[in-house]
Amino acid sequence: MKSLTNEVLHYTLFVMILETIEQYYTWALIAILLLNFSQRKIPNSQKKRFATIYLAALLLIFEVGVVTILTRGWPQKLAFLDLAICAALFYFFREKAWPFRFHCVNCNEKLDMNHIIGHDDNLCQKCYYEAHPEEAAKEEEKNKKLEPEQSSETLGLQDIPDTVSEIDWDIWEPREVCVITYLFENDQVLLIDKKRGLGTGLVNAPGGHIELDETAKEAAIREFKEETELDITDPIMAGRLDFQFKDSLSERAYVFFAHTYRGTPKETEEARPFWCPVSEIPYEKMWEDDQYWLPLALEGKKFEGRFIFDDQKMLDKSITVEEEDNE
Incomplete structure (x- = not known):
């Protein structure tokens, strides 16, 4: 019972x-x-x-x-x-x-609620901008419009300092955002003689501005095609450069490396392309900053550079290299 x-x-x-x-x-x-x-x-x-x-x-x-x-x-x-x-x-x-994830899959930082229930990549905002520099550029452009008083565009000529340390880079905003792309084949790199625009008369790598409706990678492919008539594939970002000029121009450049392409390089209205041995890169004919960061990039190091220029003369520089993960 x-x-x-x-x-x-x-x-x-x-x-x-x-x-x-x-x-x-x-x-x-x-x-x-x-x-x-x-x-x-x-x-x-x-x-x-x-x-x-x-x-x-x-x-x-x-x-x-x-x-x-x-x-x-x-x-x-x-x-x-x-x-x-x-x-x-x-x-x-x-x-x-x-x-769903509760921590960033890249840096393991705890995610806020919006990133837990949304944002399919499960990256924190910092890691997302590192993976999508074009989105960071758009956000910076948006912030610049909302807070123009913080932009370097509002600085008077007499206010632009001669040293990197005198600029508050936390509020500094670029007026222009562009890409620079180096194409490698065996032990050679494709460079250009710049025929017009910023850097006319100097040796450089193909590049140009990022349009509002494209990513940085898409801009790298498009600009390379426009300046050399070559179709590159799978460019990889190598680093970032911030430039402040004494004439108030401020520019951010994302550096890309590419190793595959289709076509034959041809001279265009903007540039005359030529192959050059990597060991013989003519730094003396290039922008002065190139000699400081390009060797680091060729070694496979991720970098960020900040520079002050007066026309084509470099006044000051600061370069940081991303520490390698030894784990």
């Missing part, structure tokens, strides 16, 4: 648990849908938006099983089968159903 009573109590308790799950199912589903609506406001979050739909679908499958067991009076052990089926589906679709 006592055994029968225990079974009844266990059955009653289990039914109460199932009824509680059924009761709160609607609230759980509403919470997931509200999360989905919140994700719509966050850019680059399509993968995580679909993940919430997958989670809602799994929750619906489990709820249908619970309701069926309760209404038909089926054995309570079937609830475990229902749960096992949902767990198996979750495991099978885990990459789609749970793309």
